[in-house]
Amino acid sequence: xxxxxxxxxxxxxxxxxxxxxxxxxxxxxxRLGSLGRAARELGITQPAASGRVRAMERLLxxxxxxxxxxxxxxxxxxxxxxxxxxxxxEAAEALDAGAQALRGRxxxxxxxxxxxxxxxxxxxxxxxxxxxxxxxxxxxxxxxxSAAVAERLLAGQADLGFVEGLDVPAGLDGAVVGxxxxxxxxxxxxxxxxxxxxxxxxxxxxxxxxxxxxxxxTRQVLDAALAAHGGLAEPLLELASTTAAKAAxxxxxxxxxLSELAIGEELxxxxxxxxxxxxxxxxxxxxxxxxTGQRPTGPARELLGLTRSRG
Amino acid sequence: xxxxxxxxxxxxxxxxxxxxxxxxxxxxxxRLGSLGRAARELGITQPAASGRVRAMERLLxxxxxxxxxxxxxxxxxxxxxxxxxxxxxEAAEALDAGAQALRGRxxxxxxxxxxxxxxxxxxxxxxxxxxxxxxxxxxxxxxxxSAAVAERLLAGQADLGFVEGLDVPAGLDGAVVGxxxxxxxxxxxxxxxxxxxxxxxxxxxxxxxxxxxxxxxTRQVLDAALAAHGGLAEPLLELASTTAAKAAxxxxxxxxxLSELAIGEELxxxxxxxxxxxxxxxxxxxxxxxxTGQRPTGPARELLGLTRSRG
DNA sequence: ATGGGGACATAAGCTGGGGTTATGAGCGGT
DNA sequence: ACCGCTCATAACCCCAGCTTATGTCCCCAT
Numbered sequence: 001x002x003x004x005x006x007x008x009x010x011x012x013x014x015x016x017x018x019x020x021x022x023x024x025x026x027x028x029x030x031r032l033g034s035l036g037r038a039a040r041e042l043g044i045t046q047p048a049a050s051g052r053v054r055a056m057e058r059l060l061x062x063x064x065x066x067x068x069x070x071x072x073x074x075x076x077x078x079x080x081x082x083x084x085x086x087x088x089x090e091a092a093e094a095l096d097a098g099a100q101a102l103r104g105r106x107x108x109x110x111x112x113x114x115x116x117x118x119x120x121x122x123x124x125x126x127x128x129x130x131x132x133x134x135x136x137x138x139x140x141x142x143x144x145x146s147a148a149v150a151e152r153l154l155a156g157q158a159d160l161g162f163v164e165g166l167d168v169p170a171g172l173d174g175a176v177v178g179x180x181x182x183x184x185x186x187x188x189x190x191x192x193x194x195x196x197x198x199x200x201x202x203x204x205x206x207x208x209x210x211x212x213x214x215x216x217x218t219r220q221v222l223d224a225a226l227a228a229h230g231g232l233a234e235p236l237l238e239l240a241s242t243t244a245a246k247a248a249x250x251x252x253x254x255x256x257x258l259s260e261l262a263i264g265e266e267l268x269x270x271x272x273x274x275x276x277x278x279x280x281x282x283x284x285x286x287x288x289x290x291x292t293g294q295r296p297t298g299p300a301r302e303l304l305g306l307t308r309s310r311g
Numbered sequence: 312x313x314x315x316x317x318x319x320x321x322x323x324x325x326x327x328x329x330x331x332x333x334x335x336x337x338x339x340x341x342r343l344g345s346l347g348r349a350a351r352e353l354g355i356t357q358p359a360a361s362g363r364v365r366a367m368e369r370l371l372x373x374x375x376x377x378x379x380x381x382x383x384x385x386x387x388x389x390x391x392x393x394x395x396x397x398x399x400x401e402a403a404e405a406l407d408a409g410a411q412a413l414r415g416r417x418x419x420x421x422x423x424x425x426x427x428x429x430x431x432x433x434x435x436x437x438x439x440x441x442x443x444x445x446x447x448x449x450x451x452x453x454x455x456x457s458a459a460v461a462e463r464l465l466a467g468q469a470d471l472g473f474v475e476g477l478d479v480p481a482g483l484d485g486a487v488v489g490x491x492x493x494x495x496x497x498x499x500x501x502x503x504x505x506x507x508x509x510x511x512x513x514x515x516x517x518x519x520x521x522x523x524x525x526x527x528x529t530r531q532v533l534d535a536a537l538a539a540h541g542g543l544a545e546p547l548l549e550l551a552s553t554t555a556a557k558a559a560x561x562x563x564x565x566x567x568x569l570s571e572l573a574i575g576e577e578l579x580x581x582x583x584x585x586x587x588x589x590x591x592x593x594x595x596x597x598x599x600x601x602x603t604g605q606r607p608t609g610p611a612r613e614l615l616g617l618t619r620s621r622g
Numbered sequence: 623a624t625g626g627g628g629a630c631a632t633a634a635g636c637t638g639g640g641g642t643t644a645t646g647a648g649c650g651g652t
Numbered sequence: 653a654c655c656g657c658t659c660a661t662a663a664c665c666c667c668a669g670c671t672t673a674t675g676t677c678c679c680c681a682t
Contacts, residue, residue: 046660084409095399
């Protein structure tokens with residue numbers, strides 16, 4: 001073993017990080033102040049919990065918990081690790097909520113049809129909130145562009161839709177639930193990141209960008225907004241997914257224009273930098289929609305309430 | 312089995328969500344377009360990968376991958392699940408990077424001392440960026456308040472510090488690397504969430520809030536900012552951690568004032584709503600610091616470069 | 623047309639991590 | 653002095669996930 005000729009390739013992440021069960025356990029210990037109580041909450045025995053936490057500490061090489069005959073408290077490092085662990089668990093909960101909806105049968109109490117962007121970034125959070133308010137509400141999810149969402153709603157195959165775009169599809173009523181702002185970004189090393197003055201729209205239009213392929217929603221908005229400034233230059237790169245475009249931008253391949261929803265993390269950690277643009281609002285509404293006249297009722301109304309902007 | 316008298320308590324998250332290894336595998340399949348190649352990249356065999364993806368699909372109840380004799384592509388649902396999975400894996404990577412730094416030995420090439428907030432929310436991202444730029448740089452991390460950070464730097468026990476606060480500790484030079492804006496928030500159901508006009512500072516000061524305990528950094532800033540408007544009312548709740556305060560606010564217990572860094576997710580998903588306040592800037596600088604005159608060099612300079620604001 | 627080489631699937635067998643029960647040992651309150 | 657809570661240790665068990673070996677399908681190149 002370890003006689004690998006290809007060099008010491010990094011151990012896979014899963015071997016360096018405790019598994020989800022262990023992280024969940026750590027959160028329970030932090031919350032309840034005792035290994036035994038945490039164990040009970042997760043439906044395992046106290047020795048199992050004890051061993052698991054020990055294994056986690058061995059794996060991470062850091063003492064996380066201070067044991068005493070009267071309970072357990074987190075160490076300083078434990079507090080930090082627990083906060084990081086919470087992020088992992090929350091992301092896993094979002095995945096779980098989303099997957100449950102994707103699996104959802106046609107006979108679900110609430111059938112949602114949503115655009116990709118909304119389904120990806122916002123819906124899981126809403127579903128989690130809905131679950132805490134109305135546990136047991138079965139939700140099913142289908143995704144598609146605005147036209148597909150409208151079609152499902154009008155055919156009675158969905159109870160509530162979510163679309164992004166400049167206008168409401170024909171035959172539907174809607175309510176704005178948020179905004180999707182498109183942001184010009186570069187890696188921190190790019191010259192634009194050092195500009196003092198905002199970018200000129202014409203300059204943006206003239207620069208080759210990393211973009212999603214023609215026909216994507218973000219591309220359409222960008223096209224429309226820059227039509228008055230000479231139109232988009234030939235793209236620097238044309239990629240199939242938002243994720244790929246983001247990765248290219250982070251790696252410094254060039255400037256890109258991406259949805260704010262997709263790059264919150266990257267901006268916060270300064271893996272990407274927002275470039276202000278003068279007099280250009282690349283913003284579109286995110287809307288909940290339903291067939292004209294048929295105001296949502298029951299679970300659909302409930303979910304709508306979770307998402308509505310004030311007013 | 313399943314004859315439990317305590318009712319159908321929800322299966323723990325870890326039993327409903329694929330483990331990190333499986334998610335990592337899914338990302339590799341998405342990126343490489345083939346189960347076999349993904350397997351090779353993760354250092355397992357093709358049948359193992361095949362079985363694992365199958366198990367993941369069974370667990371989630373959703374087909375993720377379209378197999379063909381020429382490779383594998385994600386299904387529509389698979390794209391969505393993969394995006395959610397990426398968030399989980401990224402959070403796990405942040406945990407890993409942070410834990411490595413916590414474990415870091417005293418003889419690390421780069422010894423960082425940071426405030427809790429910065430260590431928790433920003434540092435992991437920086438460490439990941441540093442790892443991709445300068446792989447193999449060993450980083451160690453210790454946390455403490457501004458005074459403790461200054462002490463470590465001046466004692467030569469740390470090479471670079473990060474503090475939040477209104478001013479730079481004596482004996483140190485610094486550079487602003489970001490801002491920590493405090494935000495007034497409530498659950499979406501709170502009356503304040505329906506206000507049309509911004510809140511008056513005096514009204515905020517007079518209202519009992521969910522706060523961290525006296526002495527915490529956020530509490531100090533708030534105290535100072537509202538001193539001119541009558542001073543803080545008695546808190547509604549006084550909690551030991553930011554996380555606890557956040558949870559209380561989300562559950563609708565009342566209004567709170569929290570760091571923007573801590574509630575990005577909650578704002579995006581509208582589990583919390585920001586309440587604008589007129590003429591009140593609750594903002595403090597996040598600074599990198601080092602002993603006066605000793606500009607960072609080597610790895611410290613590298614890390615600083617990753618975090619610096621433009622200019 | 624035919625063999626080679628990729629892709630994924632199936633089968634049989636091993637191993638170890640994580641679970642269990644049973645028990646011991648501190649510490650605090652009554 | 654004793655109960656009740658805490659956590660730790662020991663001995664045992666099981667199955668998830670890995671391996672190797674093999675089969676099938678399809679495309680492509682000779």
